[in-house]
Amino acid sequence: MTTNERTAFDSATAENILRRACGLAGLVPDGIEMLRLGDHAVFRMDGGRVVSRVGRHADRLPSVRREVAVARWLAAEDYPSARLATEAEQPVVVEGHPVTFWEGLADGEKYASTREMGELLRRLHGLEPPRFSLPELRPFDKVKQRLGRAAIRAETRAYLTGLAEELAAEYQELDFVLPPGHLHGDFNVGNVLRDADGHPKVIDLDGFVTGPREWDLIQTAMYYDSFGWHTEAEYADFADGYGFDVRQWSGYTVLRSVRELLMVTWLSQNAGADPRAAEEVEKRVETLRSGGSRRAWAPF
Structure with missing residues (x-):
């Protein structure tokens, strides 16, 4: 049985994984605030300047790697989409959980029309x-x-x-x-x-x-x-x-x-x-x- 199967994926577990991933990525985990918990745990950090996504299971790794590739493709196309927040290699993997870091978009969630x-x-x-x-x-x-x-x-x-x-x-x-x-x-x-x-x-x-x-x-x-x-x-x-x-x-x-x-x-x-x-x-x-x-x- 893997670590992912033994440990419930709740907000506390996800935050612990995030803090460890920050250390590996050279980021300071200041002002962590959970936004939602689903296929990923999503956190706001550093006054909203960084948003992090922690994958629920190790089987999320292929899709997260694809997500990073998609982000780079869309950036190259100058399409208005989420941008990666660090030059560190992403995703960062902690006990099988893929973690990514993104530029925050605003202080709150302000939606498009x-x-x-x-x-x-x-x-x-x-x-x-x-x-x-x-x-x-x-x-x-x-x-x-x-x-x-x-x-x-x-x-x-x-x-x-x-x-x-x-x-x-x-x-x-x-x-x-x-x-x-x-x-x-x-x-x-x-x-x-x-x-x-x-x-x-x-x-x-x-x-x-x-x-x-x-x-x-x-x-x-x-x-x-x-x-x-x-x-x-x-x-x-x-x-x-x-x-x-x-x-x-x-x-x-x-x-x-x-x-x-x-x-x-x-x-x-x-x-x-x-x-x-x-x-x-x-x-x-x-x-x-x-x-x-x-x-x-x-x-x-």
Whole structure:
């Protein structure tokens, strides 16, 4: 059994790993503040001038190495995205956990407008692809990995596993209409932040893959119609900025359901350490079972 399997990945464990990684990278771990805990633990340091990401498991290492390569590619293309914060070799690996350091964008989380998001995504999709290879989008692999580790009820795990199998079959039958290519993989308002000068930049670059462009459009659409996190006007601005309304595509509801499943399994990773997360997972699963409104889902 590895260290990663023996030790729960909670905020204290992640911070300890971060402090050790700072020593290896020649950085001073001042003013550490946790921002969120998911596939990575994300911390703000040094008054927000540096943001660090600590991978939950050693199996995150390939995607983090790809993230560093993507960051360098986008910088070379002068695309407005997250920039690496140190010349030290990245990622820094501590007991198998990959750790990266990024330039902070602002004192707080100030988000881009939805029109800016659509324009930035169109520009991203229009770039010449990188010289290095990107993996193919395989959303159900991530579902399987998360459910294999999640501390949730056996009944809940069985339901989500069955739902994943049903959606995987439907996903295979989708008729995508946009040309495939490189994707951000997790494009949503939380990943397009303003820098200190107010300019929007795309962050969280570890999910880059190749696949149907509809995948990068789906979250903003569902944040509007399933969750009410965007207004009708904000969503219209996004669709206009990109030049395509994914909600009018025949496969939209299937792709939306896949994304909802990923939202539940993402949160399930914290169920063993956070009672609030465990309760929220069960609440979300009940709405998936019943077809109820997603607007009661609490943000995490």
